[in-house]
Amino acid sequence: MSAVTHRSRIRRLVCVGLILGGLVACATPATAAGPRFREVKQLNFGKIVRPSQGTNTFTLHWRNGQVVTSGSGDAVHLGGSSNGHFVIRGRPNRTVTISATIDNFGASGLTVRRAHINGTTSFHTTMLDGNGTFLARIGGVLVVYTTATPGMHQTDLNLTLNYE
């Protein structure tokens, strides 16, 4: 085998290696360098006495975790509420958009209208700080009907973050 042919094979191998590496890099962008979440406080609408007539809406404030009751019913909120907290870690100073949804509780007479994240909408665009962190605070709106099933209920709160 000549020296020229040997060098050519090495170059081909290098090319193949780079191509494979590129394919791997293309296939795994989100998990390799993606942001991470950590739930540090669970969202809780608290204790609610369902209405005997009419319908009530309970708005959990994203910032202070307090609940405001509205609507035509006579339901009573007995406290015990808290907003949800998630710490997000990612690339410093990057602009991100975070969206939040709360699944329905799977019990009759309860309807989750929407989630709120750092405001009164279900998405929030912000910049991660110099350490690459951001505290997402979650509230939401829950409608309670006279048919609400008594008991303790829980459901999923879903956050999605995107940045480029």
Place this chain on the structure above:
Amino acid sequence: MQKSAKVRAGIVALILGIAAVGSSAVYAATETGTAHVEILTNLTITEIDQMDFGIIAMPSTGTDSFSLDSGGTVTHTGTDGTHSPGTQVVGSYDLTGEPGRLVDISTTVTSDFAAGVRLTEITLDDQVSNAGTPATTTLDAGGAASALMGGTVEVDAGATTGAHTASIDIVANYQ
């Protein structure tokens, strides 16, 4: 272009391609947390028997008090006023709600009996309920409870005679 130059060009193009892919990729992440709520059955309170102090003869001077307890006993304090035994009725109320829960019951007199006849104290299961601190009861395993209402009426000398009715607001809340 020579072969080695082609390879170099290919490598550069590949590196640029990878860099371009890396810089334009949208990074995303999702996380699932938990949301909670606790729903309690609404409380109901139903009047079964209306409280009645019965027949009272006013005192000739001063003010007398007549207290009705949950057992139906009337206790008289004061001067020469009298109560006719057996004419009194203990009030009773049924509650329904969430089994095992403690319930506060508070009362307010919204309209009193008459001039010289005052409902000064309302008790539920012999706990004063109209003085700022509610009476309490516990719903049983079936979510039911009952409360017996008594109280104290003050009668002045010269009080308005006749049958009088007072109105009472009763409010029950979970603790």
